[in-house]
Amino acid sequence: MEVFLADIEKKAYHMAAFATGSHADALDLLQDSMIKLVTNYQQRPSQEWKPLFYKILQNRIRDWHRHQKVKNVIFFWKNTNTSDDNQDWPDTLESAGNDKPDDNISKSQQQADALRHLKQLSDKQQQCFMLRSWEGLSVAQTADIMGCSEGSIKTHYFRAVNKLKSLMEADHDISF
């Protein structure tokens, strides 16, 4: 179990961070998901852990969004747009690029742009893209994790890729 959690934690953190836009909230969601997996599903075969873990994480993310919505309704007079001041993630590309040679800086910048494009997708498109493309889960597994039909997953993924393509083409003035 420890090896599995160590293997999955970085990707899961990124998914939570993209969904919430907050480092602290992402860590909270990740910890809750890990504890639930360990407490309730440690007896399951290890090949089931990955889809189970991502399903728990997606449910936590969905709950987080619901809470945020309720919080925004109740405290409507407060400035709820916290996405800008919580940008302590990903804190790696900038720091990684600082001590690299010039030719790598442009590559880091390109990767930072790619992440920025990913952030412009809708929540479902982001999560669908990361589960399908980055984590390599099947359409059926992704549908089960996100709680929607396989057709919806295909649509989300198709739209996500198309939007990313158009954003990257517009940004770098290139065509794929």
Added chain:
Amino acid sequence: MTSPSDQQSSNNQVNSEASQAVSQEINRALDSSAANMSAKTSAELAHIRQQALKHLNRETTRAKPALFDSSWFKPFFQLAMPVAAVALVVVSLQPSSDKAIPALPLAMTTSQMPAEDLALLQDLEFVTWLAENEQEISL
């Protein structure tokens, strides 16, 4: 000259390759971001992993209830307990035999009972009723 279907399939292929290129580009960026995570974030992730694994140890070392790990679930008891339960149900549902009721002594007649005692009076009524029933049966 290419047919429209050929042109469409080649367009699909180009789109598919472009989509793949976009996906690979984003995946590379995500991999790089995950690989170059700051030491602070990595330490925090390790901390929450350890916190979660404490629950693993807690679950495995938690004592099982005495009922489930004692001799109650040995094969002998697995057979004996259902048999005993069935026997108990059968005995409890068996109609009680009339022979178990002792016969009423004929000496207890209404003339010999004291009339002033209320409790004895109730007994007297009961015995009278029994005597009447006995007479009806004998007729």
